[in-house]
Each structure stands twice: as structure tokens, then as C-alpha cells.
Amino acid sequence: xxxxxxxxxxxxxxxxxxxxxxxxxxxxxxxxxxxxxxxxxxxxxxxxxxxxxxxxxxxxxxxxxxxxxxxxxxxxxxxxxxxxxxxxxxxxxxxxxxxxxxxxxxxxxxxxxxxx
Amino acid sequence: xxxxxxxxxxxxxxxxxxxxxxxxxxxxxxxxxxxxxxxxxxxxxxxxxxxxxxxxxxxxxxxxxxxxxxxxxxxxxxxxxxxxxxxxxxxxxxxxxxxxxxxxxxx
Numbered sequence: 001x002x003x004x005x006x007x008x009x010x011x012x013x014x015x016x017x018x019x020x021x022x023x024x025x026x027x028x029x030x031x032x033x034x035x036x037x038x039x040x041x042x043x044x045x046x047x048x049x050x051x052x053x054x055x056x057x058x059x060x061x062x063x064x065x066x067x068x069x070x071x072x073x074x075x076x077x078x079x080x081x082x083x084x085x086x087x088x089x090x091x092x093x094x095x096x097x098x099x100x101x102x103x104x105x106x107x108x109x110x111x112x113x114x115x116x
Numbered sequence: 117x118x119x120x121x122x123x124x125x126x127x128x129x130x131x132x133x134x135x136x137x138x139x140x141x142x143x144x145x146x147x148x149x150x151x152x153x154x155x156x157x158x159x160x161x162x163x164x165x166x167x168x169x170x171x172x173x174x175x176x177x178x179x180x181x182x183x184x185x186x187x188x189x190x191x192x193x194x195x196x197x198x199x200x201x202x203x204x205x206x207x208x209x210x211x212x213x214x215x216x217x218x219x220x221x222x223x
Contacts, residue, residue, distance in 0.1 A: 102150035
């Protein structure tokens with residue numbers, strides 16, 4: 001069965017960096033585009049970034065462009081999100097999701113808290 | 117970026133009711149729209165894709181319609197497990213954008 005498991009969340013000070021991972025299993029990872037979506041506490045969903053199946057194409061939300069980098073390692077079935085220059089407003093649960101028909105499978109999320 | 121305006125933001129209904137949630141796009145998006153259900157502390161789950169196609173495993177009481185700029189999610193007969201928050205998502209172009217959500221509560 002399809003599984004997506006995020007890791008790497010935690011508490012970090014403003015201006016610092018953090019990296020998230022999403023381990024995929026149960027499907028041919030290298031055939032699917034992958035996304036990151038986040039949700040601030042008590043708020044709605046915000047799309048963050050996408051990477052194509054082969055890693056060649058990447059797109060970002062304006063709110064993270066220039067600070068976040070999405071990447072993937074198809075040999076390890078793993079998706080990444082490198083987050084630099086973190087801000088208090090980046091505090092959220094970060095989900096990875098597979099793009100089949102829309103975002104058809106999601107991980108359980110990992111909480112990132114940006115606080116001094 | 118395409119703006120997705122979802123309404124209502126909250127809705128009170130009873131078991132057995134028929135409910136409709138709408139999403140309006142700031143520009144035409146063909147039928148490139150999906151609907152998601154999210155329960156507290158859980159990841160969103162896809163209900164509908166391509167505006168009207170039912171995701172595998174989703175009960176048939178859920179249905180979607182619309183194209184262009186106006187879309188609806190209908191639940192034909194509310195069940196206790198349907199009380200949750202619902203979001204639309206346009207995948208017409210990047211950046212993808214979600215509606216602000218509709219919280220469906222028990223009356």
C-alpha cells in the first residue's frame with residue numbers, strides 16, 4: 001500500500017534552517033510528481049512546492065520562493081524540503097503528497113515550529 | 117495566482133441533510149479542481165478530482181460538479197463521519213491554490 005512518512009520537524013529559531021524528508025513506499029516513486037503542503041495551527045491548507053517525477057521541474061509558492069528548495073532522490077524513494085531563513089510564519093504542519101489524480105496520497109505530516 | 121473563493125466558511129447541518137459547498141475561481145480553470153476532506157489532527161483526503169470524478173473508495177453520497185469558474189461539492193445525505201472541514205484545490209496551473217475551507221458542524 002502507498003505510504004508517505006515525513007520526518008525532520010522540530011523547533012528552530014527564526015533565521016535558521018531545517019530540512020524535511022518524506023520516505024515513500026508502495027508505489028513507483030520515480031513515476032510521480034511530489035508536493036509539499038503546509039497548514040499553520042488552526043488555519044487552512046497552503047500549497048508550498050512541487051517537483052516533477054524526474055526532478056527537472058520545480059515550482060514554489062511566492063511565500064517560500066528563494067528560501068525553500070524541493071528536491072528528490074529517486075534511488076532512495078525520498079522527497080526533501082530544505083527550508084532556509086525560516087520565519088515565525090513558517091510554523092506549520094508540513095505534509096508531503098503524491099500527485100496522481102490531484103493529490104491522492106498524503107503523509108501524516110511533521111510539525112515545524114519557528115520560535116525564539 | 118488564481119484565487120479560490122470557497123463558501124460558506126462554516127455550515128451547521130443535521131444527519132441526513134443534503135449540503136452543498138461552492139468554490140469560485142478568479143479565472144477559468146477548465147475542470148482542474150479537486151475536493152478534500154480533513155478531520156482534526158489528520159491529513160486531508162481526496163474526495164473528488166477533475167471536478168466530478170469520485171476518488172476510489174469514497175462513498176457515492178459525495179459528488180462534484182462545475183467547470184470554468186464555478187464548482188460545487190454536494191453531500192447527498194450527511195452521515196456522522198462527514199462532519200469535518202472541506203477544501204477545494206485548483207491544479208490548473210502553478211502555484212496551486214486551495215480554498216479557505218468550509219467547516220461542517222453538527223446542528
